[in-house]
Every structure is written in C-alpha cells, then in structure tokens.
Amino acid sequence: MPLIVQKYGGTSVGSIDRIRNVASRIKKLRDEGNQVVAVVSAMGGVTDKLIGMANELNDTPPERELDVLLSSGEQQSIALLSMALEGMGVPAASVTGRQAGIFTTGSHTRGRIDKIEPNMVHGFLDEGRVVIVAGFQGITEDGHIHTLGRGGSDLTAIAVAAAINADLCQILTDVDGVYTSDPRVVKDARKLPELSYDEMLEMASSGSKVMQSRSVEFAKKFGVVFEVRSSLNDNPGTIITEEHPDMEAVVIRGVSIERSQARVTVQNIPDDAKSAAQILGALSEAEINIDMIVANSSQDGRGRLSFTMHTNDLGRAQAALQPLLGPLNATVETEAGLAKLSTVGIGMRSHSGVAAKMFEALAEANIKTGMISTSEIKIAVTVEETQIEEAARVVHTAFKLESKPCA
C-alpha cells in the first residue's frame, strides 16, 4: 500500500471548518488505498497570539520558554485533526514531535533535525491508523523542546517522509505548485510539472517563497521526492526530484523576483581580504542577511565592496558599518528601491548565451541593470523596483517560458 506524507500549513487548519476539510481530504486519500501520515502546523493566528502574550510578559522572552509555549500550538491542531478524522470513521492518532521521535540539535527557536526514531508512527500505521504529526517541533537528547524556526513544518514533513521511507511527500499549500514566474506579475506564467532540487533551491533563494531552502536541501540530501500542491483543489502540483534525463529539456526553468532590496557600497577600502572580512563580519554579527556580493578593485590598491539586502535592514547595516569607516578611511553609499530578477535552470550549465539573451531582452525594454551575480544554474541582476514586473515579463517571454517545451 503506498505510504504518503502530507503537510498542511496553518492556514489549511485555521478554523474548525478548515480542519474538517483537511480531514475529508485525508479520508479520501486513505479510501483510495493509501497509508497516510499528515504533518500539520498550528492553527493560523495561534502562534502570533501566543507570541503577543509572551511579549506582554517579557520584552525578550527566554527562547527555551518560547519553544515550550509555541509547540503547544501544533499539539492542539494535531489533536483536533485526529478527532475530526475519528468523527468521520477514520482511525487516527496524533503524535507530538517528541512522540514522533524527532530529535534535534542546535539552539532554541532554531532547532535542526538530527535524527528521527519513528517507532510510535510505525506502531499506529500498523494498527491501520492515519498518523497526525506535529510539525515545527522536536526534542533534544536531554528532553528539552525545540521549535524548528520558519518553514519548520515543511522540514518535519520531509524528514518524516525520509525516516519512514514514504513513497511521496506532498506539501499542501495555498499555491497550485511552482510556476515559471509569479502569475500575478507574468500573466502567462506556467505551472511546472517537475523541477530539480537544485532549481528549487535557486528559486527559493530568489524570492519564490514556496518553501525554505533548508527543507529542499534536506529533501535533496535524503532523496525525498516531494510535490508542492494546493490544499484547496485536486490539481496536480509540481514534483521536485533529482535531476533526470527525461526532465523537460529547457535552458531556463523560471524567472523569480524579489522586491524591497537595497544596495550598500563601501567605497575606498584597502583592496585586501582582511577589509572585506571585517565588513562582512560586522554585518553578520548584526544578524543582517546579505544576498548578492560584488567586489571591485581599482588600480590604486583601493577597492569597493557592494552587497544587497532587504530594505528593512538598511538602517541597521549602516549603523553596523559606521565604526569601521574611520579606521578604514572608507565611505558608504546606499541605494534603496531596488528589486532582484533571477533566471534559474539546470539547462544553462550546458548552454552558453543565457546571460546575453537575458540582458538583450532587458536592454530592448530600456531596463537598466545594476549588480549581477551568477551561480552554475542562476543569473541574478538588480533593477529599479518600479521596473521589476516589466523586467520579469520580457525575460519570461524571451525564453518562451509560457509554452511547454518540446521533448
């Protein structure tokens, strides 16, 4: 009997009616002859409410206690979903992160899954039950509760699928799958039937916020095939799997956009690794995530270092850099109102001219480009935020992403 792991997010179980709806979907899947394990998040809104209460009592709530508090949210949703299933005549049982044997390392509020000992899950499956697993949580070897941070329930689903050797893992979400571009921006964006882990990783890190990178990385590491599909309809979604020869032969898989970007350039710095390390170290210490990094040197032995970040971090970044400017005899220049356009595809490895074609399309539309960064399967470029939608459309069209490629 096929064994399927499904993951439902907080919106999908956000009310009594929605929990009932999820139960119906699971019942259908089981009636079709599958064993089902469902990983669920806390009911939508619950986590925010709990954080609000925590902040009322303590400006900086201890992270250990935050984990105890927040993990109660999934404990409620798994019990309620199990009750709904039982009410429909489907034998079900809930398991907390601890009961699912999800052991974590790392720190509170940012646990990392270390190993899974799914004895209780197997026991309930052997009894013919649907098993409902609390997402987002695990325990340390010492018995303390960890939550897994953003996207933690996706990670739980993929890790559980790996641990119980599931045939498929479905990430049920509020989108139909992964598209060649954001359908709200590019009208003829097309849902992709299949995608490689690497492409999904580059899409994720380029603003297609369907999933967090680390869940995709975990799936890649353990070879978990998963499908991103809608929790609202029965349409097939997008399968993310190992790259294989039958995969749609395309150069570019998709075009993703990320808004609210800012650029910071530190000018006139000593052109050596030590200065760059100091600058990047100061930003890292201030917990500012930087994205693209470009370094230029000039002939006089002085150089400049540019990087992008979310606009919200710009003020903190300037503050973090301030103490360095005097000693380095450097200056800072910033630019907000940017956005990032990324083209992603494993095909570009073997096809030259992708960058040329992309810049040609942008130039033809009079779109000025700024910083550029590339990986083996991605080319990213900054443009004015006001032009990002137009940029996505012209690049999408240039690579003919709207039409299914020929085999």
Add this chain to the structure above:
Amino acid sequence: MPLIVQKYGGTSVGSIDRIRNVASRIKKLRDEGNQVVAVVSAMGGVTDKLIGMANELNDTPPERELDVLLSSGEQQSIALLSMALEGMGVPAASVTGRQAGIFTTGSHTRGRIDKIEPNMVHGFLDEGRVVIVAGFQGITEDGHIHTLGRGGSDLTAIAVAAAINADLCQILTDVDGVYTSDPRVVKDARKLPELSYDEMLEMASSGSKVMQSRSVEFAKKFGVVFEVRSSLNDNPGTIITEEHPDMEAVVIRGVSIERSQARVTVQNIPDDAKSAAQILGALSEAEINIDMIVANSSQDGRGRLSFTMHTNDLGRAQAALQPLLGPLNATVETEAGLAKLSTVGIGMRSHSGVAAKMFEALAEANIKTGMISTSEIKIAVTVEETQIEEAARVVHTAFKLESKPCA
C-alpha cells in the same frame, strides 16, 4: 534552604495580569530565602474553549486525543509564568508533566500518578531556578499523554512535593482556608488553623469542595503536609497534616453541607445480598455516583434499599433501574429537593453523644431528618434542601464551633 511547592489554579493564572501577580508572589517567596517549585493549571477558560472545539469536530472525541489537546493548556501557562519570572529577574524554567517525570497508569482523561522521576526538576533547582511544573498531566511508560481528571493539579502538587521531599506544599486557591462551615451560610464560621487528613477527607466527601479526596488521600499516604491558603492575600491558611496530640482538642471540627441531593428507594425487593448487588451494579454501570446507602428489611423477607445521589443523576438512575423492577417484582420511589448535612471530627471517636446532640439541635429547630449514615469520624443526615442553611447554623452553634476551643 526551605523547599516549597506551590500550586496555582486556573483562575490564579487566568490573564496576563494575574500571571504577573503570581510571578510577584513567587519572587517574594524566593527573596525570603526559599527554593520554589510552582505547579500551575491551564489559564482559566482555556480548557473549556478547547473542549468546545473538540465537541464541534466530534460528539465523542477520543479520550487519547482529548488528553493531547487539553495538556497543551498547561504547557502554555507554565511557559508564560516562566517568562514573567525571568522578566522580573528571577531565573526560572518550565517543565511539562513528561519533563517532570510524572508517570501515570490508568486510562486517558483519568490518569493516576504511578511514580515521579524528577531529574529535570532537581537539575533546574540546582541551577538556582524556580521550577514551573505543568499540573494535571503525565505520561505513560509507553510515552502517551495522560491528564489526571478533576483536581489533577492539586494531585500533581502533592505528588511532586512528596517526590522532591519538599518542606511544605501550599495549595493556593480562591478561599482563605478550610472553615468550620461555609461562611456564606454560617456567618460566624471560623477558619481552622489545622486539620487532620481524615477530617479533610470527610469534609471533601461532604461537599466542602476545597479539594478532591484523592489528593488528600495521596498526601496522607506519603505524609505530605500541605496548606490550603488564598492566592489573593497573605493570610495564613489551614494546615492539613497527620493527627497529633497538640491538634485543637475538639469533638467536632466542622459542619459541611451538600445541596441538590435526591433519594431513590427501591421497595419490596428480596432481602438478600444478590438483589442489592444487582441494583448497585446497574447504577455503577450507568456511572452514577451514589453517596449514602441505607438498607432495611421487614419481617416478610422483603426489604428496601435507599440511596442518595445528585439530583442531576436522578433521571438516569431511574432509567438504569427500570429493567430490574419486573424481575425483582419491586417498585421505585424517589424524592428530590434534599440536602445533606455532615458533622466531621476525629474527636467523636472518643466522645459519645455527638449524634444525640446533633439531632437534639435539629429537632429544636423543627428540622425533619431523613436518611442517616455514619463513619468513625462523621455523621451525615439528609434534610429538606430549604432547611439546610438553618440546619447548618443550629448544629454549628450547638457544638460552639464559632469559638476557638481551649487547649
């Protein structure tokens, strides 16, 4: 350093402000040089809300899932209280029932504490922390969650106090202590400084609902001295401990009342143990708690069996008995609108005439009595519910309970 276990109920932690207030009380106790372990219930109202959601999804929610659901309530309150303490500069840590090592047997929603392995509690105490323990919950050897049923948090507090060998266990509640009678009924009722376990047990089973009997029984079994006191002020409460010679030398400790009682009499039954067993068995199977039982036999070999119960159970009791009446050739007579008056005191063991004095007082006030039952330290009698308050007052006065006895 004295080690004190405190228990705070759902009302005491029912809002952010109240949690803050409890944290202040704990801080004060700690500042006075005590080690503190606090057992807390779910925030008032949370449990009812969760049960409401459960019932929306399933008319008869599986009890295993109810336990998973409801135990999340204390998990939230322990985390929030710990955060509040940390916010006041008091090192604190929360532990769930599982983390406190509270192992249970019995069935879901009615777990019984089997043993406690408080390693994590000791660890946190050694670190100088206040430890906040989730009341009302434990786990089975197999790792399933149990709740402990009504009064479960009191039980947790007393069991934890026994396990960590605490110097004192304080049950913080919304009353000031145990009174000679209900102060709302008997104006000159007096707070008792001290009470024996046995007296507390008889008071509990006689309608003084300060605590459930099983918590008192547990305390008696393990010799845990505990104090019932108010969570709203700093008045000393009532200490419940082993009977000892210095205890206030009185015949009667208190007068308790229980309203909404009904009497059922099965008449004309064969005067043998088998018939009584059939009748009581049918009621037990219908899960009807009966209280007083009186049997009478007549000369013709037929007898009658009377018992009292809560008025709410009267209909179900009649339904449960119906199938037996034909085979036994018996009839049923019922009377609602009753109440029970109990006088309790270890002193009555060695003093005769207590019953006489009690009935004398009732007769003088023209109060008609019905069924009577006695134990070694209690005499209980039913009266018309309309007369119960007057009955309590005259008996209270007859035994001079309003004044502190001479040594």
